Amino acid sequence: PPALKTPVPVSGREAPNKASVFVAYGADGGVPAVEHWRTVAANLMLTDVRAQVSLLVFEDWKDGEFRPLDRREGELQTMLDQLVEMSAAVRTLRVGSGV
Helix, strand or coil: CCHHHHCCCHHHCCCCCEEEEEEECCCCHHHHHHHHHHHHHHHHCCCECCEEEEEEEEHHHEEEEEECCHHHHHHHHHHHHHHHHHHHHHHHHHHHHCC
16 A cells, blocks of 8 residues: 555665564455565665465454464465574675665
């Protein structure tokens, strides 16, 4: 959405050589939106991890309440583990550039 994309160019200077992850939701798990944002992240020199959490509106919400599927905990843990590893890797790039 524009409200999210509008501030991105402003914060672009802080983005290079940092790790990022994506969590999305929707009827399709937000997958198309995440794939779009991966391109935006690449242009900002953010390094995203492959794992993501894609919540499904019709499966992760029941009776108006958030009730994630059992597998979501494992998906989240995998994503966070990858984020920690990637953060350590790209930190070496920031240290070398003085950022």
